[in-house]
Amino acid sequence: MDKLRTLEIFIATCDGGSFAAAARLCSSDPSTVSKAISRLESQLGLTLFQRSTRQLRITTAGQCYARTVRKMLQDLTSCESELKYLNDSPSGTLRISSAVCYGHLYLRPLLKAFCRQYPDIRLELEISDLHVDIIDNDIDIALRTGYVKDSRLIARRLSPMDFLTCVSPDYLKNRGVPDCREDFNQHHWIGFRIKETQQLQPIFLPDDKGEYQPYELERTHITDDGEAMANMCADGLGFAQLPHFLAREGLNSGELVSLYPCFRVPQPDSGVFAIYPKRDYLPERVRVFIEFMTKALAGMGESPNHTWAEQWKPYLSRH
Template sequence: MTNLGDLEVFVRVIAAGSMSTAARDLGLSPAVVSKRIKRLEDKLGTRLLQRTTRQISLTEAGQGFHERVLTVLGGLEEAEAFASGRSSEVNGTLKISASTSFGRMHVAPHLKPFMEAHPDLAIHLVLSDEFTDIVGGGFDLAIRIAELNDSSLVARRLAPVRRVLCAAPSYLAAHGTPETLDDLKKHRCLPAHNHESWRLEGPTGPITLRPEGMLITNSSEVIREAVIAGLGIALRSTWDVGAELKTGKLVQVLPRYESSRNVALSAVYPSRQFLPAKVRLFIDYLAELYGPVPYWER
């Protein structure tokens, strides 16, 4: 039977992205980590990792093996918590992925109560606007704002997401307020990414626009600041600009049109028969924090 410690070393190497980093995290030497990975490969009779001087990557066999090992280790963690009656007492590290803006505005400010309730649990929060490979990155869960179609992952809806067209009063005073979607062609629009499509739903059903923007950036936060400064019209989530809409810094335009109602805020995690207590507790915490009518909508 395969040594359980070797499996844990293997998973840590994938999460860390290198043997040297994993060795440092585990308090082992890189040579010992390499030896244990080789022992695991010899035991299985197949190569799990492709190694170069700069990085490692999973082979096809390694990818499938990694997914199944995560299931095994997750089940063991849940079984230990159940058997010891410590289902609400969690420890170790909870690795979370979230988008940069949402993580900064609506995750980080709320970590303190959760961490104080679970003092033996460390949080590893990774913020990025790039698509995150949850399994390959060793994440316990990701907080995503999207239409979710990946059947290999499990998702729990945390809150609805509304995106509205908005602009600063100063911009509307200078350029006028659009009354129809066709009027947007005469205005400065601020798509979050170059060539981004705006998918809206209105009185006649769904419609897709491809606004032409004068500002090109890879940062959604730059677009946020630009629309507040009066540079143009943008399609923004209410979790992002709810405060500005309430105070009047921004005004909703064409209110009959909003983004697709299929987009939601969800907690996404690898499909496992047993969900680790630390993941379940954090998802429950977020679900209660946000809810069907999230605080930025109240």
């Protein structure tokens, strides 16, 4: 019998005044109660009850011990109730880690509405492209591009990651429109260096059948910051392949055009994911955040299998 159960029997014996009464309170039997009290006395080296054939009387040591045990059980119950409330209600601190570009361009603009809807949730927001261990760093949920293969984690896809081959209208006006992928060798290209691997992001261009294939091009300029890449592209420094969440603002404003229809990297694990620790009881603050993000993205034309970029009309189809 575990110690907590023994202490509960001890308090029931104090309150009931007999082993029989304690047995009824604990849904047990008098023999089990008597043995539990005897084991407790043996462990403590104290007599907690004076026994006779007619009555059970608590000793002075038993009274002192009962005060401490009663308070401990009350504190434990209070703590369990508070923790259950925090887990079952949208409240408490929500620690979010987000990839840099997605955090600035998609997440941050939504936070005001989220906090208005859930005023009892406090946010701790970490913006970084480094894939930190969210369990070791006590992070509730991470928004990441790409899939993390970790059996301790749940990865829920928020959307695919569609790429667009972007350029500024002024660049096309000054340098012309490439007719085929070989023509890109005569154009400027902005490359993206992945921070964790220090490798350049591959370039995919359509072949004669319109299927996207890797294509090796010299990068005129290179950056490891997605927003800088989009801004350099909008400033007319060359072509860039941007994920949909990075291209959206420039395309909507007209600072960028997409030369071709969007494409997805031929990789089954590609996408934008909400990643959180696997657990039996998901905190309500995490659940409502995922639900909020899903609804907000739906309003932007995005779902686990689609993005708005699929409907975007490419530059070449207009001219």
